[in-house]
Amino acid sequence: MSVVSLLGVNIVKNPTKFLDKFQLEITFECLEALSKDLEWKLTYVGSANSSDYDxxxxxxxxxxxxxxVNKFLFEADAPNVSKLPASEIMGVTVVLLTGAYDGREFVRVGYYVNNEYDTPEMNDEPPSKPVFERIVRNMLxxxxxxxxxxxxxxxxxxAPSEFPPDQPEADLAEDDGEQWGAEELAHEEALLDEEGPDGDDVEMGGAEEAMAVDAAEKIDEGAESEDLEAESSGESDEEDDGDEDAEMGEDDVEMGEASHKPTTA
Structure with missing residues (x-):
């Protein structure tokens, strides 16, 4: 069971100008006293092709x-524009909010961010050099x-279990090795039947959906993820007990810039 649970993240002043500070109001619940501080970080993904620009x-x-229940306001500076690839400033990128305890990350929240000019004319014919004062940042x-x-x-x-629990009853179960092999063989034969006349594989649907933006992979890196709706609107993040036992575990949201004491909600 997680000691800290994220209840909500509210993005303040969104959309806003590209050069404005990020402001996130974070609400979380702590179930027992902790001996150390929580560490929150906010990271801007500057390029979909290389983490060197993060x-x-x-x-x-x-x-x-x-x-x-605790609440605090996390403020962070806008990205340093001199360190961003000019060709990837406009359009969609990702911002990551992470929370850690004693050097161990317990939650990661990813937001898509869309950068565009404040007029249709500039978006239709963007200037050769970005005009940052006219760019609007919109966190989705x-x-x-x-x-x-x-x-x-x-x-x-x-601490999470290092090994799966003992299952002594599994040794008493009937051996299904032959049945498993038969199912695998039937599956392979079915795949062969679907091949084209020249032995080429039949085209599979959904190929376009399988091609994701590289920057988005940073959101899910390291564990399974889940979609949560209306989290930034201040609504509580209510989840079923079964859903909270995801592959790597469950917890909350993050961000930071100095030592800060939360207020009790």
Whole structure:
């Protein structure tokens, strides 16, 4: 079970100018006293082709954390435009909010960000050199991508299992090796039947959907993810108990830039 649970992230002043600060109001719940601070970071993905252009915009330590519901405002600077590839400033990129405890990341929230000029004329015929004062930054908050990780908190009991639980009853089950092999053989034969007349594989549908933007992969890197709607609108993030036991675990949201004490909601 996660000690810290994200309840909501509200993006303040969105959309806004590209050069304005990022402002995120983060609400989370802490179930037990923690001996260390929570660390929040905000990262801007400057290029879909290379992580060399990623910029850490803010790093904030939040603590001490009282038990209960807490809220704080996280502010971070806009990206340093001199370090961004000019060809990838406009259009869609990604901003990542991460939360960690004692150096262990427990949550990652990814937002798509769309950068465009403030007039249709400039978007239709963009200037050869970006005019940053005229660029509008819009964080697409309807469906943030949230990835949660199971980590060890203060107690050993909170650490994720290193090995799967014992299943002594599995040794008593009937051996299904032959049945499994038969199913695999039938599957392979079905695939051969679907090949074209010259032995080429039949074209499979959904190929376009399988091609994702490289920058978006940073959102899901390291664990399974899930879509959460209306998280940035201030609504509580209510999930079924079964959903909270995702592949790597579950928790909350992040961001930062100095030591900060949360307020009790």
């Amino acid at each position: 910029q850490e915009l803010g790093d904030l330590l939040v603590g001490p954390i009282p038990v209960g 908050t309807e469906k943030p991508r949230v990835t949660r990780f199971s980590i060890k908190w203060d107690s050993e009991d909170s």
